[in-house]
Amino acid sequence: MTPAPASATSASAADDRYARGLAALSLVTGTERPAVLDSVAEIAPDLARFTIEFGYGDVWSQPGLTPRQRQIGTIAALAALGNAAPQLRFHIAGALNVGCTRREIVETFIHATVYAGFPAALNALAAAREVFSARAESESDAAGSEPEPESAAVPATESTPAADRYARGIALLQEVDGPAGPGVVDSLADLAPDLGRFVIEYVFGDVYARTGLDLPTRELASVAMCTALGTAGPQLRVHLRAFLNVGGTREEIVALLTQLAGYAGFPAALNGVTAAREIFAEKDAGPDAAH
Amino acid sequence: MTPAPASATSASAADDRYARGLAALSLVTGTERPAVLDSVAEIAPDLARFTIEFGYGDVWSQPGLTPRQRQIGTIAALAALGNAAPQLRFHIAGALNVGCTRREIVETFIHATVYAGFPAALNALAAAREVFSARAESESDAAGSEPEPESAAVPATESTPAADRYARGIALLQEVDGPAGPGVVDSLADLAPDLGRFVIEYVFGDVYARTGLDLPTRELASVAMCTALGTAGPQLRVHLRAFLNVGGTREEIVALLTQLAGYAGFPAALNGVTAAREIFAEKDAGPDAAH
Amino acid sequence: MTPAPASATSASAADDRYARGLAALSLVTGTERPAVLDSVAEIAPDLARFTIEFGYGDVWSQPGLTPRQRQIGTIAALAALGNAAPQLRFHIAGALNVGCTRREIVETFIHATVYAGFPAALNALAAAREVFSARAESESDAAGSEPEPESAAVPATESTPAADRYARGIALLQEVDGPAGPGVVDSLADLAPDLGRFVIEYVFGDVYARTGLDLPTRELASVAMCTALGTAGPQLRVHLRAFLNVGGTREEIVALLTQLAGYAGFPAALNGVTAAREIFAEKDAGPDAAH
Structure with missing residues (x-):
């Protein structure tokens, strides 16, 4: 019922x-x-x-984000929170239903290693495996119902030479974060130079360099995860800027933060809006105020 | 043993x-x-x-909160944290044992949609369903042992016309937050007007307007959730003020924050006290210093 | 494969x-x-x-921390996050494999009551129980393979007179936090004196007073938990200072924070470095600049 x-x-x-x-x-x-929601409705x-x-009639139906963006933002947030496995599985299936590919979902969770750590990412991937397997079974029961005969396995990464990780990372860091990007890492040089190197080599050279998720979608996932965690204020600001740098819009940010009220709570969403207001004002005042 | x-x-x-x-x-x-605690004691x-x-002899036995308030605060905090399902079930049963009604427990979790998101709320509700079912079975084994022959189902909300959600929300926002309440929402008008509208319509018009949990208990749950999450600093301050506005006392706040040391850790409790100190000082200095 | x-x-x-x-x-x-990682590799x-x-070749293999310190830091962080049970069990086993004792693991989780609350601690302990039991079974299958014929049970604490909890707590607080320690608690005297007393009696008198985990390892666990939670900024700073006070080094702190990038995400690690930079500068400028 x-x-x-x-x-x-x-x-x-x-x-x-x-x-x-x-x-x-x-x-x-x-x-x-x-x-x-039937079992919820019982009690x-x-x-x-x-x-x-509210969740679907008010928020999900709003303009500002495509269904695919909404689902990527939602599974990114739930993966980062790491405490809502049933809903994560539900929204992984939902992501497939609105047209996200398995590759995009897996890439979102590989991206999550950066923001929420490997355990959260591995557990989200385990949820994806369950959903993909269940779907493969129901597909073999009802052949032809799925337009995308996609393998669950993600192809191994492009065989970019490992020696280029640092150079590739620096280039991507500048593309994503603008001229200020390397500055963030430089600030670690005195105290934690290896951590700074890992940001370049792993975060940008390995993860951001991957195909399978375009840069605006990567940054949408970054903003969703930092907002949901609620503990990554400086990084949320970095990625709000980056999302705008790689082609995202203010309207998409506001729609995403509003969507997250339902998944991470209104405080997380409201604190996200406070950060967005700062970044938008900075853009308006800055050299690229014409944005 | x-x-x-x-x-x-x-x-x-x-x-x-x-x-x-x-x-x-x-x-x-x-x-x-x-x-x-027998299985804990083994190892x-x-x-x-x-x-x-400490947990029961020192903290739970303190004056300052009734047993029902303690249990509502605890299940609110555990629902928001979302990572301690066994303890959440234990304390839902505990809430029933000290006299909370099923309706109050369910309302606390509906309230949690606002602060911790729908996934956390739905998972807490699933925990409540398990506890209520187990109790219903043990009741049918030992008929008459339960004074409250209460249905697990919560009556559908009062049939307030949907068209009134905004007006009802504004009125409640002013009752709870005082004259400053609508200002918080006004500040969203430039950037995220829909999110501001959802705060009024959903948070206050739908959730706060519900009967089944009185306003002081709602605000006690809000303070418990914001303290436990530890990521909702501005909102914690709003709800500390609101709790005092609707009849809560400073003594109850201090007892609640102390109780939360055991459930969300001492850092969460100590950061809550820092926020409380600010709000109490503000009240002492403000126009309603006679509070 | x-x-x-x-x-x-x-x-x-x-x-x-x-x-x-x-x-x-x-x-x-x-x-x-x-x-x-075989099941991960499939998809x-x-x-x-x-x-x-990255996780093992770059980070875990770095100098700066012993394998035992790495594993204690990891299980402390995962216990505090409370949302990665499979990885917590994996790293509890890993802690045993690199030479941590069952006692040290259990003590780390008792220590976690302070920073992450009793529910998180109890769930971590349940994970430890599972790992210890599985190991006991595999040991009885292959007798002699384990050099440490250790009981899973931890001896009850030293029979320190309960009446001394406050005095013992104050002494330890001063040893760990230096002369500033009691000041933190004094600042609670006006508003939440019982919470202040619990900090002395429970946190220091009961928990820090325990043997089974030396003070530098305790503080390493405290720093790991506060960093992973990301919500305990003031306490992270207190424990960075304390770790240095009890013999920890700056190099260990930087290696620990770098390690946590993999378990709690880069934002948590980077925010930890920001806090560390403050504390190191304070030490350099302060009366104990010769540290």
């Missing part, structure tokens, strides 16, 4: 929100009548309704 | 703490001889003892 | 990193050919490779 709107007397506004939410949720679940029917009306 | 105090030579102070802790723990478990007897002496 | 380096054309630098990483990983797993071969090359 899908929960019905609470009140038969409620105005059409509520019906609209519920109907719009259900339509959005159907896109994510890939089914006409999503059953995912907290209003929470099931809020999830549909 | 319940762990015994470590040393036969310890002074009566330790015996008192242990006995007082065991009595408090018995209230939470609803059993005379709680067995919950770390001192940790079992510390849990009883 | 252990994942092979991605490219046959890659320079010997990559081969070195991979070989060095595999050797380090073998120390942690206690096996010649670690299979732990994300590059992530398996990065884990070995």
Whole structure:
């Protein structure tokens, strides 16, 4: 049973929100009548309704981000939080349902090693493996229902010579962060030079250099993870700038932060807006104020 | 086997703490001889003892909060942290044992959507469903042992017209946050107006407007969640003010923050006290210094 | 199948990193050919490779910390994060494999009650119990393979009179934090005196007073937990100072923070370096600049 709107007397506004939410949720679940909230509705029917009306009717249905961007942002945030495995699996399936590829999902989690650590990334990948396997089985039951006969395995990375990791990393760091990028790493030279080197070699030379996720989507994932964690204030600011540098828009940032209110809570979203306001003002005041 | 105090030579102070802790723990478990720490005691007897002496003998037994307030604060914090499912289930059962209703527990988790996001709230609700089901079974085994023949299902919300969500939200925002409340939302108007609208419509119009949890208890849960997360500094300050606005006391705040040392760690509690000191000083200096 | 380096054309630098990483990983797993990443390699071969090359070849193999220090720091961080149970179990086993004792592991988790709360500590202890039990079984299958016929049970604490908790706590607080230590607690006297008392009696009188983990290792665990949580800025600074006070070195701090990039993410590590830079500058400028 899908929960019905609470009140038969409620105005059409509520019906609209519920109907719009259900339509959005159907896109994510890939089914006409999503059953995912039925067990919630048994004990907290209003929470099931809020999830549909607010989460999908108000937020997910907003313009500003494509469904694929929303799902990448959501799985990035849930991977970083690391404490909501059922929802992570649900939204990995949702990402596939709105057109993300397995490769993009796996790349998002490889990207998560940087922001949330290897354990969080490995656990998210384990969730992806479960979802991919379940899907492979249901596909073999109903052959032809999946337009993308994609292998679960991601091709090994481009055989870029290992000796180039540092040079490749520096180039990408400048592309992503602008002229200020290497400065961040230079500031580590006195105290933790190896950590600075790892930022260049691993974060940029290994991870950012990968294909499979374009730079704007990488930065969208970075912003989503730093916002959800709530503990990465300086890095959130770096990546808000970087997202704009590689072609992202302010509208996408605001839509992403609003989306994250539902997944990481309103405080995380509101603190993200505070950071965004600073970066937007800095851009307006700076040499590239014409942005 | 319940762990015994470590040393036969310890002074009566330790015996008192242990006995007082065991009595408090018995209230939470609803059993005379709680067995919950037996498996801990097998490998770390001192940790079992510390849990009883410090967690229950020192902290839980303090004045300043009622047992129901303690349990609501604890389940709110554990729901927000999202990484301690066994303890969350234990303290949901404990909340029932000290007199909280199922409705209050469910409402606390609906409230958690705001501070920790929907995934954390849905997972806490799943934990509540398990505890309620287990209790329903043991009740049918021992009929009459439960004074509250309460349905697990929460009644659907009052059929307030959906069209009133904004107006209802604004009114509640002013009641809770005082005249400064709408200012917080106004500050989002330039950058993320939809997020500001969602704060009014969803947070206050939908969630705070619900019955089933009185406003002081809602704000106690808000303070517990923001303190435990440790990432919501501005919001913690807003809700410390709000808790005092709706009738909470400074003594309750201090007792709650002290309780949270055991559930979210001393750093979270100490950072909460720093925030509380600021808000108390602001109140002392402000127009309502007579509080 | 252990994942092979991605490219046959890659320079010997990559081969070195991979070989060095595999050797380090073998120390942690206690096996010649670690299979732990095989399931990762099925779907994300590059992530398996990065884990070995970066996590073990670059970071774990660095000088600056002993293998035992690395494993204590890692299990402390994972216990505090509380959201990576498979990795916590893996690194508990790894801690045993590099020579940490069961007692040290259990003490690290008792220590975690202070920084991450009792639920996180109890769940980490449950993970330890699983690892210890599995090891006990495999030992009985292959008798004599374990040089340390250690009981899983930790001896009950030294029978220090309970009446001395406060005095013992104050003395340890001064030893660890220097003359400034009691000042931190004094600052709570006006507002939350019981919380201040608990810091002295429980944190220092009960936990820090325990044998089984020497003070530098305790402070290493404190720094690891505060860094990984990312929400304990003031406390991270207190414990960076304390680690230096009890004999830790700046080199160890930098190596630990670098190690944590892999477990809690680069933002956590970079924010840790910012805090370390402050404390090192303070030491250089202060009366004990000769440190």
